[in-house]
Amino acid sequence: MSKILVIDDERSIRNSLMDILKYENYDVVLAEDGPQGLDLVGKNVFDLILCDIKMPEMDGIEVLDQIHILAPDTPVVMISGHGNIDTAVESIKKGAYDFIEKPLDLNRLLITIKNATDKSSLISETKVLKNKVSKKYQIIGHSPALIKAIEMADKVAPTEARVLIMGENGSGKELFARRLHERSNRSTAPFIEVNCAAIPSELIESELFGHEKGAFTSAMKQRKGKFEIADKGTLFLDEIGDMSLSAQSKVLRSLQDEKITRVGGDHSIKVDVRVIAATNKNLIEEIHKGNFREDLYHRLSVIIISVPSLNQRLDDIPELTDYFINQICGEYGMPLKNFTTEAINRLKEYHWTGNIREFRNVIERLIILCDKNITAKDVEYYAVPLQ
Numbered sequence: 196m197s198k199i200l201v202i203d204d205e206r207s208i209r210n211s212l213m214d215i216l217k218y219e220n221y222d223v224v225l226a227e228d229g230p231q232g233l234d235l236v237g238k239n240v241f242d243l244i245l246c247d248i249k250m251p252e253m254d255g256i257e258v259l260d261q262i263h264i265l266a267p268d269t270p271v272v273m274i275s276g277h278g279n280i281d282t283a284v285e286s287i288k289k290g291a292y293d294f295i296e297k298p299l300d301l302n303r304l305l306i307t308i309k310n311a312t313d314k315s316s317l318i319s320e321t322k323v324l325k326n327k328v329s330k331k332y333q334i335i336g337h338s339p340a341l342i343k344a345i346e347m348a349d350k351v352a353p354t355e356a357r358v359l360i361m362g363e364n365g366s367g368k369e370l371f372a373r374r375l376h377e378r379s380n381r382s383t384a385p386f387i388e389v390n391c392a393a394i395p396s397e398l399i400e401s402e403l404f405g406h407e408k409g410a411f412t413s414a415m416k417q418r419k420g421k422f423e424i425a426d427k428g429t430l431f432l433d434e435i436g437d438m439s440l441s442a443q444s445k446v447l448r449s450l451q452d453e454k455i456t457r458v459g460g461d462h463s464i465k466v467d468v469r470v471i472a473a474t475n476k477n478l479i480e481e482i483h484k485g486n487f488r489e490d491l492y493h494r495l496s497v498i499i500i501s502v503p504s505l506n507q508r509l510d511d512i513p514e515l516t517d518y519f520i521n522q523i524c525g526e527y528g529m530p531l532k533n534f535t536t537e538a539i540n541r542l543k544e545y546h547w548t549g550n551i552r553e554f555r556n557v558i559e560r561l562i563i564l565c566d567k568n569i570t571a572k573d574v575e576y577y578a579v580p581l582q
Contacts, residue, residue: 197242197312198222202232202258203274204250208297212245219305221312229253229261236265242315243292243308248275248282259289268318270311274299332373335518336511340503344371351498352378357450359435359495360473362502365552368473369433371502375471376429384428387421391442392434399442401458404449410459422455422466430468435495436476436487446470447491470495505547505554512543515551519558532562537571545578 199221201212206227213223224239226232228250236244244262248255255273262271273286276297283294292311295304334345351358352375360368369388376386394402401410405420421430432438438446449455450470454463472495481487505511516534524531534542547553557578565573 338508365550387425392437406458436474
């Protein structure tokens with residue numbers, strides 16, 4: 196049931212609106228002036244606020260300003276018997292959802308309320324989904340090496356600086372890339388990921404820059420590349436060390452000119468993209484071997500973030516274990532399981548070549564195959580990481 200606050204200094208209007216809205220199955224709260232309404236907004240969550248404009252002490256425009264501070268996502272519909280075009284325009288400019296004149300047209304009022312509460316519900320659902328996504332890509336741990344990397348990421352995130360993330364396979368490079376995006380000024384725009392190691396060298400240029408119809412045998416229609424799709428957002432080039440030299444050359448040119456040209460195309464397209472790259476390779480060594488362009492390396496590595504391996508932060512294992520227990524048991528609909536202190540200590544003794552990815556797999560295996568209390572013997576028997 197949607198909860199609506201009515202702020203109006205006329206008792207008859209308040210009571211009439213309450214009767215109408217309760218009949219339509221809305222939960223209604225009344226306020227006789229602006230200060231009382233703002234007090235209620237500060238203590239409650241509303242799906243919609245109906246606010247009169249001409250009121251003593253505080254007029255509706257002032258109340259609207261304060262509501263946007265206290266509850267910025269709550270739609271506000273302004274109502275007034277002294278309505279004119281200027282007032283309506285000012286209300287909308289200030290962020291009101293709509294403006295309705297008195298005497299109120301019942302049909303229009305109910306339609307406006309339905310549309311506004313639907314919008315409020317959509318905003319709430321979107322927040323829940325974003326929160327779920329954020330939790331999925333949460334960085335778990337408080338070891339000094341990890342905290343140092345997180346602090347650097349948070350410091351550089353609001354800037355436009357390109358970032359090169361270094362780290363072993365499975366150490367969490369993608370989590371850092373997503374953190375950089377979520378805390379940047381581009382967070383509402385796309386985050387587009389390209390795994391350079393998973394795309395054949397003959398297709399990587401088409402994947403990144405798109406192609407025109409007929410550019411090659413299988414190009415049956417025009418296709419946008421990841422650079423265009425990521426416009427105004429973030430492009431994450433994972434495993435950049437595996438990119439072909441030909442593609443590296445084009446990426447370098449696009450970073451220099453902020454333009455791309457589709458495969459088979461003859462005109463350039465302007466793109467506004469922040470590039471974050473990641474690799475598990477030592478790019479300096481790759482440069483010496485002739486496998487990676489030095490000029491591209493310097494373009495990408497304005498900031499370098501080194502993600503520590505799990506072996507460099509073994510103190511995070513208890514926290515990671517708790518996190519994965521909750522996550523995995525929730526996914527399987529199983530009761531939570533418990534790792535004994537000895538089992539945790541045994542996990543700390545392993546050499547984790549696959550890092551967090553391998554560690555999660557081991558925890559999942561133990562949760563599936565073991566009883567409620569997982570012991571050191573269980574770990575020794577079922578957790579068989581590569582040595």
